[in-house]
Amino acid sequence: MSDLVHARVLNSLQRLRLGHVAERLDALLSEAAKGEPTYLDFLDRVLGEEVSSKQRRRIAMGIQIAHFPAVKTLDEFDFKFQPSIDQKLVRELATGRYIASAENVLVFGPPGVGKTHLAIALGRAAVEAGHSALFVSATALIATLAKAESEGRFAEQLRFYAKPKLLIVDELGYLPFERRSAHLFFQLVARRYERASTMITTNQSITQWGAVFGDDVIAAALLDRLLHHSHTLVFQGESYRLKQKKKAGLLGSPKTKRS
Ligand code: ADP
Ligand code: MG
Numbered sequence: 001m002s003d004l005v006h007a008r009v010l011n012s013l014q015r016l017r018l019g020h021v022a023e024r025l026d027a028l029l030s031e032a033a034k035g036e037p038t039y040l041d042f043l044d045r046v047l048g049e050e051v052s053s054k055q056r057r058r059i060a061m062g063i064q065i066a067h068f069p070a071v072k073t074l075d076e077f078d079f080k081f082q083p084s085i086d087q088k089l090v091r092e093l094a095t096g097r098y099i100a101s102a103e104n105v106l107v108f109g110p111p112g113v114g115k116t117h118l119a120i121a122l123g124r125a126a127v128e129a130g131h132s133a134l135f136v137s138a139t140a141l142i143a144t145l146a147k148a149e150s151e152g153r154f155a156e157q158l159r160f161y162a163k164p165k166l167l168i169v170d171e172l173g174y175l176p177f178e179r180r181s182a183h184l185f186f187q188l189v190a191r192r193y194e195r196a197s198t199m200i201t202t203n204q205s206i207t208q209w210g211a212v213f214g215d216d217v218i219a220a221a222l223l224d225r226l227l228h229h230s231h232t233l234v235f236q237g238e239s240y241r242l243k244q245k246k247k248a249g250l251l252g253s254p255k256t257k258r259s
Helices: 002-015 019-035 039-066 087-094 115-128 138-150 154-162 179-192 206-213 216-228 240-250
Strands: 104-108 133-137 166-172 197-202 230-234
Touching (some): 002 019, 019 039, 039 115, 039 133, 087 115, 087 230, 104 115, 104 216, 115 133, 115 166, 133 138, 138 154, 138 166, 138 179, 179 197, 179 216
Parallel strands (some): 104 197, 133 166, 166 197
16 A cells, blocks of 8 residues: 555656656655654755756856856956956855846956956856846857848847846957947847847957947947946956966975985
């Protein structure tokens, strides 16, 4: 009889898509037999396990969909190397609240200072907070949009990039845009404006955007939309990698063990 009930419970758990509890059923039951929790505590334990399992899976899937180029987290980010960065603002951005109000984030700074690191870390934080995110380099984004346009699929491609609640466009400005590409990018920014958040990292200051986009009018129209509801982070200083190398140099050559 109890075998029958056990089988029925398993079946019900599977039908309700409570797969994690179905897997852990025997362990949960024997744990409960030992600890003798109240009915409510037992239910709490069972449901809590399923909720956190689903949460972990959702985050793992969201991170996969986001296509981050590397694993970088805020915990690994050394704020001491970047005293110019407002740590309080970064912590606030990590809550993902700006995404609910479709605000943008612009990250400026020279190469190697940690812009991409921070963008990935904030992207992960956004996924953990329950938002969809997509990471793309500016070069790949433009190439994809241009290809779609030449193949008559621009509207479809635009919808794809318009969809994520947070779109991270990395390394804008390393290569100047052709005029046509600048226009395609403008359409994407205009589409996302006040609907979804866009985060941009760039090595070019705002005054140079005209040159990047090959057109002052488009650059101004882009900046108008991007800056309207936005947060800016300005990185300064020298490359983190170079700094690490210099530090290593100061410490001398690899130590030999003394016995
Ligand atoms: P950028 O995008 O500004 O060119 P990256 O984010 O690619 O720079 O940083 C270069 C490397 O240095 C990466 O491996 C990154 O993890 C590391 N890095 C940069 N700044 C920091 C920092 N403040 N704390 C920890 N690692 C950092
Ligand atoms: Mg970068």
